[in-house]
Amino acid sequence: MELRGVLDPDLARALIGGLSPGGDGGRSSTGSVPGGWLVALAAVTVLRLVVAACSGLSPDEAYYWVWSRALAPGYLDHPPMVAVWIRAGCALFGDTALGVRLLAPVSAALGTLLLMLAARDLAIGPPEGGAAGGTAGRMVRAGLLLNATLALGVGAVTMTPDTPLLFFITLALWAIGRLFATGQGAWWLVAGAALGLACDSKYTALLPGAGLALWLLGSRAGRAWLRTPWPWCAGLLAVLLFLPVIGWNAAHHWASFVKQGGRTGDWRPARAVQFLGELAGGQVGLATPLVAPFLAGGLWRAVRCARVQARAALLACWSVLPAVVFVQHALGDRVQANWPVLLYPGLAIAAASLAWRLWRAAVAVGFALSLLVYVQATLAPLALSPHLDITLRQMAGWPALARAADGLAGETAGGDGFIAADEYGLASELALALPGRRVIGIEPRWALFDLPRAPAGGPANSQGNFQESFQENFQGIFLCSVRRLRDLDRGPFARMVPVGVLTRGRGGVAAERYAVFRVTLAPGAGARTALLP
Template sequence: MTDTTRQLRLFWALLAALTIVRLFLAASVPLTPDEAYYWVWSRNLQPGYLDHPFMVALWIRIGTWVGGNTPLGVRLLGPLSVLPGSWALCQAARRLLPGSPWPQSGLSAALLLNATLMLGLGAATMTPDTPLLFFITLFLYTLSRAIDPGVTSRAALPWWIGSGVLLGLAFDSKYTAVLIGLGLGGAVLTTGRLRRQPGPWLAIPGLFVAMSPVILWNACHHWASFLRQGGRAGDWHPARAVQFLGELLGGQVGLATPLIFILFAAGVWACLKRNRLLAWLALVPTIVFITHAFGDRVQPNWPAVIYPVLALAAIEAGWRIRWPVISGMVITLIVCIQAVFSPLHLVPHRDPVLRLTGGWDGFSRQVALQAKAEGATALAVEDYGLAARLAFTQDILPVIGTDPRWHLFRLPGTAAVKAVRIAEQRHDVSPEKAVTLCREVRDQAVRCYTVSPPASLVGVQLPGRS
């Protein structure tokens, strides 16, 4: 057996083990409110939604068709998608890193990406970043075939069109994919060999065909999603720029894990000297996020779109990856153990996973029984995450969403129903005659909510699990 064959077998054995761990994690950790919100989307598939494109809803619909309306069903495609995604990234390194020996370069890039907390924990959850990362890795593979100097422009044409389609599917997952497209555009325009080929220009129609469902949905809904997400670019709070930049840096050090973050940074610096394509793909999104941080907060998961590119770029630094990969996997393992077993009995506000996922079953049942005892026929909730989580967890009473966003769904409105209104408690102030109920873990309150007396309310009825 050659060393290369041994390395490949060990690599796939490790990925298989990681997939089993991620599937266990996906089945064991309760859904977050956002995941439950995307699950509601999956029960009402449409080409677009207010907050994001449709891909996460489609993935959940497929997963729940196989695994049922359970946490594992909701998240099923996440862990499974990492296997083909890692293969694609490994193959992409062959042509995107021409100065590095393959398959070692590809295996190293895939290991680095899998060792990040962004993918290690993120693959066991279901958010728009999950399909986004998958399609970006496939895009990098087809792009590597398209730019291969050993093929003619005619032979490269299908790969360019495929790259456009995959980038469009990434856009259908999350709008930040457009930043990778801008980076590719910059690379094409500044590279004569690529600029003169027909492939990059014929990829544009494929891109727009794949994006068209989201564009058409927005056109039919007064551009609601584009305006909502694009409006964030206009936020401007320069007095807090230092805070926002610090949060951006700290978030990426945490999600990449510290040693891998340093390797990512070194890789981008190396690409500036000898890999123009990867430099463009990495720097355009990075500059956009840094610029945004001068005026408003950048959520820690937004730069996820760059992580597959950074994993490739890191190999250009020529550094050893052994300790960054080991440290990243150890950190991810510690976080996963805490998420499932909570060996460290942290107070809820210091445990972000517990704060989002803890105590929903008991709380939801308690709320529904309390409302039913008071003669209510429904639960009315304005907060979209709370409404979705209650709809997923209990089937005692229907959940009525009162947030205006629900009117963008093809969901039936209700006539006036007798419902209790549920809201998160603020500053220990409760509406008159309201009852306070809390989500609890180990007899500790995670979050408390007010349940107002029944009243006649209207809204949109959310789908339940049955």
């Protein structure tokens, strides 16, 4: 086998022993995605597109849509990739649910194909438990196990930063698989670009990247690659792609890095058992109860085989280091259930070598749970409370609430009254649903956006006739969740008059109640507000 750019004979032998298809198990990297699976994947993708178009947007998705209308190299909560993807989808299908979510089902389909090819190239040893259907069987198992998780099943019909993150993480694994299969160093550049784009999606992408660096330093094959320029160039490429995010943070007092990085130093051992239990329970829920043992088993097998197989060592480093970080964080604070999802593609590849008889049942249960969520999100046959039904709590009733608020705002300031909210998700939902109405977000985070400030805070004319003009132009209504009334900040308003309560819900089941006030913005309020698109 020819290794391009490698001149040192000892180095060549190390690379061949560690990375070539025959170097750690004699496997061939031949194999293509079975045609029947392509048909099934296309059908699932069409279903996901329908669900994405027909279910309501969550407040976070509406918030990311606002990002897409004010594109920037960074935001307080996350890097900008989710906004770029939404902007692309809305360019094709407008400011609709399908436009916002278009690239979620598409990237899930493309990512599944990449994962299956990566499973071919990164397969660990002979399959356990007897015959496993050979290379094609591993490829199909990896794709099915990942798609059977609720993390991907729900993530493929919604748009969050995890959506592009999972795609670029899978792209990186595919490129690394090609590196192992061919020994050609140029694949490092693809892996580096994918990891850089993953970091542009969510900061947690740094963790598998650190795991890859650990493999380079800690394994014979990895150290051999460090004697070539390829991994160094890959790292430089990843940093260059991440530089705009660093630049945005530097220009905004490191706001996003401080918000996300400030969580790392928490230490509350008295609640560690609770947090660790929530971490484990969240993964069982998102991976589904029967798929979760497969992912855990895949990690265990990768660790067991790490000493004798370079592929296994890489998958172990790729997964173990982030897992340790999440466990460490759980010793002091709650780990959100979706954070470890970036480990699922690598774990699905490792789990594909486990020919446990229950894998078909695990996949069937996982798909059934996702289908149940799809049906409830679109048809809502079950009248569940918002505590049990996340589709009701997050997605239901927003258009009706927006219409009711628009009617009340139309009775203010000669029909030109604004609508204001101090919850970013609520304000974003109203802005998305009411393009013809001025919607004002009142929260410090809006100061980091390149959005117009709500006009307030100065004399209206040279004659000093301030109050009359002010009340005429800066009147509207303000919505606040009833749950938040106790902590309501009245500072942005010169006047607040209670109007009543609006309820958001579905089928007679309330998801949230909002107190409504007729308000006048106070002078100086513009510094803490934004006029949403």
